[in-house]
Amino acid sequence: MLKLAKLTDYATVVMTAIAAEPAQLHSAQELADRSHLPAATVSKLLKMLAKARLIEATRGAQGGYRLMRSPESITVADVVDAVEGPIAVTSCSIHAGDCSIESSCGTRANWRLINEAIRQALAAVTLAQIAAPMRRAGTMPAENPITFHPRKAKRNSDAPIPATRPAAD
Amino acid sequence: MLKLAKLTDYATVVMTAIAAEPAQLHSAQELADRSHLPAATVSKLLKMLAKARLIEATRGAQGGYRLMRSPESITVADVVDAVEGPIAVTSCSIHAGDCSIESSCGTRANWRLINEAIRQALAAVTLAQIAAPMRRAGTMPAENPITFHPRKAKRNSDAPIPATRPAAD
């Protein structure tokens, strides 16, 4: 479904919760409570995020987690990357040899481009944008922060195919 | 992994094979041969693509599949949509109620934007681009057809993290 894992979604929520108060420590328990997620799962997420150096852990009593960067400098691409690993829409977009049909396949390069485009889309949204404001923005973004401008090349919708024209549905 | 299904990858390959000769019919067997994929799998793919009205099936002897649109007007977004269903990076980006934590979650709107951006990224590549040319493009495109320009809302990248107001619960 071209969907990223549910855990990633949760991770974003947890990060947002931390970002709400970047200056202080948050225990896994507290974050679980605020996110309404199972504590064990949150703990797992925190570990992943910590390993990716997005947040910093303080052990011992009164310990907890804290952001290592400002909410403005952490993007969802970072979170996705931390939880899901490298972004790769297809197996063969990164390393060759994953696919058994590379012979007749000329899509690798294109997948790579798409891959990069998606990453940029994710990198365009910061924690700060998610966390606090949500100001004005109704629900339907007529003017969203993410814009995309593909090359305005090919644009004929119904050309060639001069063969027989079957009665479409 | 933010990856789309392997089948989608295959579907693209198959579509490319058809697009190589849009004017004539291709049997599932022939396409399987050209794609070096198991015939059963290709058949399944073809059915999906046919149901999505991307290709058209002709039954009976000498039957086969044929594109319904020109290769220029079919994008990988169409293919993804046909094989994987609607593009949704998160479950709750489309319909509410999928997530149990919507209370403390302010990410829905943002996911939606990201979702849309990704779709546009996929829609920016057509079958025609994948299929034939691949001209010029070395391997690392310094000037790729897919470009992305997020809003330059970035304020400061590394603020000192002042103690913000607690939102409490």
Next chain:
DNA sequence: CCATACAGGACCAAATTGGTACGATTTGGA
């Protein structure tokens, strides 16, 4: 010295996906 809280696994259960198989249906041609 003990309670707290993270680190890092191992581990299992459930869901999804990849892939296959079989029968039904339609069409063209012998």
Next chain:
DNA sequence: TCCAAATCGTACCAATTTGGTCCTGTATGG
């Protein structure tokens, strides 16, 4: 007319991935 070619559709199984839990260790502060 009857058979062969080819798709349609669905049902099914197997493999992989994912979601989630638990346990043991380590560090810190009171």
